Amino acid sequence: MRLLLGSLFALLVAAVVGLGTTWLALSRGVAFGAIPIGSWTAWPRTGTPDVDPYARATIARTGELPVGSGDGVAFLARNDDVGRPLDGRCDVLVNGTTPQARFWTLTLYDATGRLVGNSVERHGFTSQEIVRQPNGSFDIVIAPRARSGNWLPTNGIDSYILVLRLYDTPVGVATRASREAPMPAIAVQSCR
Amino acid sequence: MIRWLLWLIAGALLGGIVHLVAVLILPRTATQDAYSRISPVTPVNTIAALPQPAPQQEVIPFMDPAFASAVCRYDLSSGPLKLTAPVSAAYTSVSFYTRRGVAYYAINDRAAGRRVIELDLMTAAQRAQLPEDEDVTAADRLIVESPSTTGLIVLRALAPEPGLMATARSALAAARCQLQ
Numbered sequence: 001m002r003l004l005l006g007s008l009f010a011l012l013v014a015a016v017v018g019l020g021t022t023w024l025a026l027s028r029g030v031a032f033g034a035i036p037i038g039s040w041t042a043w044p045r046t047g048t049p050d051v052d053p054y055a056r057a058t059i060a061r062t063g064e065l066p067v068g069s070g071d072g073v074a075f076l077a078r079n080d081d082v083g084r085p086l087d088g089r090c091d092v093l094v095n096g097t098t099p100q101a102r103f104w105t106l107t108l109y110d111a112t113g114r115l116v117g118n119s120v121e122r123h124g125f126t127s128q129e130i131v132r133q134p135n136g137s138f139d140i141v142i143a144p145r146a147r148s149g150n151w152l153p154t155n156g157i158d159s160y161i162l163v164l165r166l167y168d169t170p171v172g173v174a175t176r177a178s179r180e181a182p183m184p185a186i187a188v189q190s191c192r
Numbered sequence: 193m194i195r196w197l198l199w200l201i202a203g204a205l206l207g208g209i210v211h212l213v214a215v216l217i218l219p220r221t222a223t224q225d226a227y228s229r230i231s232p233v234t235p236v237n238t239i240a241a242l243p244q245p246a247p248q249q250e251v252i253p254f255m256d257p258a259f260a261s262a263v264c265r266y267d268l269s270s271g272p273l274k275l276t277a278p279v280s281a282a283y284t285s286v287s288f289y290t291r292r293g294v295a296y297y298a299i300n301d302r303a304a305g306r307r308v309i310e311l312d313l314m315t316a317a318q319r320a321q322l323p324e325d326e327d328v329t330a331a332d333r334l335i336v337e338s339p340s341t342t343g344l345i346v347l348r349a350l351a352p353e354p355g356l357m358a359t360a361r362s363a364l365a366a367a368r369c370q371l372q
Contacts, residue, residue, distance in 0.1 A: 006199040013203025018210025025215065049296040049339070057215045059293045060222035063229050064254040065346060068287040068298025102302070103283050103350055105258045113253030115245055123247075123257045128282075128352035165256055167283055167350070168300050 022057075031055035035175055037183045039083075040075040040164065044173045047073065064113060072101070072167035078159075080186045086162065088116075088154030090191040091143040094162070096184030097136060101169035103127050106140065108152055109161045116160065118153040125150060138184075144192075162186070219292045226252050226293045227265075227344060234265045237273065239347070239369050241361065256348070260360035264345040264369035268338060271371050272314035275345060279307060280363035283350040286311070290340040297336050304334070311336050312372070313345070345369060 032052045033045040046055040047069040059066060067074045079085055086092060098104050107124035110116055115123045125140060131150055132138045141147045144156040154160060164183070171181045219225070229252050234240040241262045245255040255261065266273050277286055279301035286309055287298040301309065312335045319337055347367055349360035 002195075006195065009196070010199045010203035010206060013200055014206035014210050017204050017207025018214060021207070021211045022214040022218075025211075026218070047295045047298070049294060051294055053215050056292065056294065057218040060219035060225045062254075063222075063224050063226050063252050063293075065226045065252060065287070065289055065293060065344070066295050068285075068295035070298030070303060071285040071287050071300055071348070103352070105256055105350075107256060107258070109254060114250055115247045115257060117247035123245075126258045126350070126352050163254065163256075167285070168302060 099181035101166035
């Protein structure tokens with residue numbers, strides 16, 4: 001009887017621990033080979049045949065198609081530079097320069113990777129349409145209400161994800177430091 | 193007390209195994225992966241344009257809205273595939289994914305170095321069957337080996353500004369993907 005109870009207990013622990021950790025790992029998008037630069041993180045190995053099992057499982061679960069390494073690399077940001085989650089009710093300034101690339105795009109998604117509806121049908125910017133300062137850097141204001149300059153509307157959603165994709169770029173699996181890949185800063189200006 | 197602690201440790205160890213097995217078999221059991229989402233809107237071994245991502249109507253998540261995309265859902269069981277894609281004005285790329293969404297190869301217009309990206313896609317077995325002399329004459333022919341019999345080829349053309357989206361889409365409309 002004791003043996004039966006004990007093994008049932010062990011099996012219950014196994015199920016909770018095993019499935020719980022799996023769910024945690026996949027819902028947080030755990031993957032190896034991350035390159036964190038400022039508030040941005042890229043997983044260039046996810047776009048190669050050497051993709052690790054966690055990234056494989058995450059991709060299968062979300063249904064996304066990762067950017068292939070011969071195409072480019074995607075940097076994700078969920079937080080601002082001081083670590084607070086990005087909130088669509090705040091005015092957020094993305095400012096700086098991007099790593100070397102033939103083209104880049106910045107896109108705003110909700111937490112599940114879908115575009116956010118807004119009245120001006122703007123979901124992001126490409127490197128060609130951005131208004132730059134004389135020194136080549138740019139300011140993008142991500143805010144719920146219209147702003148002058150490069151304005152990316154949030155439509156006031158609770159949380160969002162920014163994805164900066166670099167196309168035809170030397171940034172990849174071999175990139176290590178932020179010196180090689182300067183990413184723009186993300187700072188909250190005000191919240192309402 | 194000690195006995196229960198031992199059972200707890202045994203359970204946690206077994207839990208670790210459950211975790212590893214679950215992570216490894218999940219891609220095989222997923223019903224909402226990219227291939228499954230794309231299958232209903234695309235025929236086999238033909239190029240089909242993917243609808244432009246818009247709020248509430250994306251085929252797959254995390255699509256780049258600055259790009260026009262088209263998909264060739266391939267099945268190599270009856271022979272190798274030939275892909276031709278004219279490059280658009282700004283930027284064009286061709287990415288290859290296995291049935292499970294692994295990006296095993298990607299090339300862009302500059303790496304292809306021509307006005308038209310031409311590729312032969314085949315499995316390892318089909319490549320081994322190529323006559324040897326053909327392999328020699330095919331020195332400038334780009335051969336891509338697919339690790340799986342089925343999968344996706346995704347063609348993407350950049351519209352640097354929204355007004356150029358029609359141009360990007362029409363560049364992709366000229367692409368071809370067919371069995372040899």
